[in-house]
Amino acid sequence: MNRVNTWTFQNDIYVQATGTVVGPLESQGPIGDAFDESLDDLHDNKKSWEEAERTMMEKAIAHCLRKDETSMKEVNVFLTGDLINQNVIGSYTARDLNVPTLGIFGACSTSVEGISIGAALVDGGFVSNALTAVSSHNATAERQYRYPTEYGSQKPSSATFTVTGSGALFLSRQKSDLRIESSTIGRVVDFDRSDPWDLGSAMAPAAADTIKTHLEDKGRSPEYYDLIVTGDLSSVGTPLVRELLKEDGIDITENHRDCGLWIYSKDQPVFSGGSGCACSAVVTYGHIFEQMMSGVYERVLLVATGALMNPLMIQQKESIPSVAHAVAFERVKHE
Amino acid sequence: MTYLWAFILGGAICAVGQFLMDRFKLTPAHVMSSFVVAGAFLDFLDIYDRMIEVAGAGAMVPITSFGHSLLHGAMEQADEHGLIGIAIGIFELTSAGIASAILFAFIVAAIFQPKG
Numbered sequence: 001m002n003r004v005n006t007w008t009f010q011n012d013i014y015v016q017a018t019g020t021v022v023g024p025l026e027s028q029g030p031i032g033d034a035f036d037e038s039l040d041d042l043h044d045n046k047k048s049w050e051e052a053e054r055t056m057m058e059k060a061i062a063h064c065l066r067k068d069e070t071s072m073k074e075v076n077v078f079l080t081g082d083l084i085n086q087n088v089i090g091s092y093t094a095r096d097l098n099v100p101t102l103g104i105f106g107a108c109s110t111s112v113e114g115i116s117i118g119a120a121l122v123d124g125g126f127v128s129n130a131l132t133a134v135s136s137h138n139a140t141a142e143r144q145y146r147y148p149t150e151y152g153s154q155k156p157s158s159a160t161f162t163v164t165g166s167g168a169l170f171l172s173r174q175k176s177d178l179r180i181e182s183s184t185i186g187r188v189v190d191f192d193r194s195d196p197w198d199l200g201s202a203m204a205p206a207a208a209d210t211i212k213t214h215l216e217d218k219g220r221s222p223e224y225y226d227l228i229v230t231g232d233l234s235s236v237g238t239p240l241v242r243e244l245l246k247e248d249g250i251d252i253t254e255n256h257r258d259c260g261l262w263i264y265s266k267d268q269p270v271f272s273g274g275s276g277c278a279c280s281a282v283v284t285y286g287h288i289f290e291q292m293m294s295g296v297y298e299r300v301l302l303v304a305t306g307a308l309m310n311p312l313m314i315q316q317k318e319s320i321p322s323v324a325h326a327v328a329f330e331r332v333k334h335e
Numbered sequence: 336m337t338y339l340w341a342f343i344l345g346g347a348i349c350a351v352g353q354f355l356m357d358r359f360k361l362t363p364a365h366v367m368s369s370f371v372v373a374g375a376f377l378d379f380l381d382i383y384d385r386m387i388e389v390a391g392a393g394a395m396v397p398i399t400s401f402g403h404s405l406l407h408g409a410m411e412q413a414d415e416h417g418l419i420g421i422a423i424g425i426f427e428l429t430s431a432g433i434a435s436a437i438l439f440a441f442i443v444a445a446i447f448q449p450k451g
Contacts (some may be wrong), residue, residue: 042451049451137451150449154356154362194361 006217007116008182015329016129016170018061018068018285019063021056023138023164026274028283029264032155034286036063037164042139042164045073048086055094056166057082059060061133064168075099075170076127079118079135081110083141083162083277084206099131107306108203108232109186110134111281112325113169116183118171119327129172136276138162139174145311146196151198158198160234160275163263169279177293181328184214185259188308190321196309200237200272202320203305208244209231210303210324215250218328222252229288230303231280232260259283280304300329341393345388348397365396374402404428 020035027038044052057080059154065072078097080090081104094101106113111134118130139149141162149152170181189209193202215222221226233241238258245252249331259280260273284302291297305324312321353363361369375398377383383403386394394400405425412424425434 043448139449147450149451156357 002090003123005187005213006182006184007120008218009119009125009180011123011173012175013110013119013122013171013180015070015172015180015289016172016174016176017064018170018188018289019060019065019067019168020282021059021063021166021284022073022278022282022286023226025138025268025270025289026163026263027164029268031263031283031287034290036060036284036286039133039164042137047139049182050089051290053082053084053089053135053140053164054093054163056136056164057089057135057168058096058133058135060166061093061097064133064231066169068170070129070170072097072099074132075129077102077118077121079114079130081105081106081114081277083107089135089140091148091284092187093133094302095249100331106304106323106325107305107308108136108275108277109278109306109323109325110277111284111328112183112302112304113232114262115169115171115180115327116185118169119180122171122173129170129174131170133166133168134277134281136164136278138164138276141252141264141276145293145309148237155271156197158195158200158234159259159271160232160273161264161270163232163274163279164258164277164281165276167285169281169285175334177331177333178289179330179332180278182214182218183328184210184326185328186210186213186324188323191318194314194317194319196307196311196314198236198276199232199242199307199320199322200234202307203322203324204233204240205244206236206324207231207237207241207305208248209301210326211241211245211249211252211301212248213223214301214303214326214328219318221253222250222255225255225299225301227288227300228252228256229262229280229284229322230256230258230260230298231302231306231324232273232275233258233305234260234275236272237305240254262287286326289329292329295331298331302327308315337389337391340390344390345397346391348394348399370398371402371405374377374399375406376402378403378406401429401432404432 082089114132408424408427412420
């Protein structure tokens with residue numbers, strides 16, 4: 001049997017609505033107006049950062065369902081992931097939702113993992129709709145992946161800055177203007193990078209591999225897409241993925257952008273750019289979908305990248321494996 | 336003249352630390368513990384006391400002086416009580432520093448909320 005990397009959905013699956021909530025720095029960025037809500041500070045008047053992150057996810061879900069005029073009772077399955085140990089942000093959010101829930105993890109690629117699994121479940125007829133939500137929070141994720149922010153560790157310029165935010169997306173077979181056409185599930189690759197302060201270099205090969213696989217599987221050239229957008233490769237990984245694909249004769253330079261570079265402006269103190277589950281989610285659900293609706297882009301390939309390590313593996317001198325999943329969105333016009 | 340030496344020596348110690356972090360990718364915790372060991376070793380070679388004489392705070396403030404104080408305290412009590420004196424004296428000179436670090440950390444943690 002052949003290996004299957006790309007799932008082309010047989011039934012038309014559509015994005016019904018999205019909800020996005022971001023932190024203070026993100027709302028001051030160049031696309032700050034695109035989000036539904038923003039926090040004034042990282043604590044958001046909660047006892048802990050985890051609670052603040054959970055509230056963001058709850059709000060993102062509320063915005064999403066409100067826009068679609070759907071109640072929680074109508075949601076068939078909830079797919080959720082975040083960056084905190086044991087996926088607690090998603091699970092603790094889910095305990096109040098009373099919906100069948102699947103916790104998923106792909107580090108910063110979780111957004112696309114959720115959309116892909118959700119679309120496949122709807123396509124297969126197991127459920128009639130799916131709600132997916134991801135979140136990341138600068139203070140909780142930096143502690144989880146590197147050092148607590150209050151430790152004040154020095155960071156090199158290659159370090160990324162975890163985006164504070166949460167994005168929710170609701171999908172079903174009901175017709176809308178945004179169709180989910182196909183997904184390419186990435187394989188885990190490891191190019192022997194072991195610096196947790198440079199995840200862009202670790203993830204770029206995964207992104208290149210998935211983009212190449214997707215284009216080959218679908219028999220498409222990069223020009224087919226108006227936009228190929230990677231999740232959080234930052235200013236280090238972005239030139240790298242373009243370079244790697246060029247070696248394979250694929251030139252994405254013209255229509256490639258990175259969410260991690262999109263969400264912040266150059267003068268914001270974020271080192272090489274944004275990262276985290278929320279990075280690809282809020283930029284895509286908030287800004288890119290808006291642009292698709294206003295006709296700037298017709299076809300978009302979102303490639304979310306994830307570094308699959310934890311600090312223990314780094315301490316044990318292991319390298320950083322990474323993965324990238326892609327999903328193709330199309331704007332459709334109904335008669 | 337002490338000011339100049341303090342600047343040169345203190346700066347040099349910090350520069351070595353930065354070099355270790357940037358070039359050898361050592362974590363801050365690694366640099367800190369290596370500096371404590373290095374300070375103790377320099378004291379063993381009888382160098383650190385002379386560094387303090389010349390550079391004053393330039394040698395007293397960096398964490399290397401912590402290693403130097405550990406060794407001094409341990410050796411002093413060892414003279415008096417033998418082997419067990421090492422355990423008695425090792426934190427003798429540094430206990431003020433350790434105690435105030437704990438106290439001030441507690442006060443700050445009790446009053447402030449981390450910014451993130």
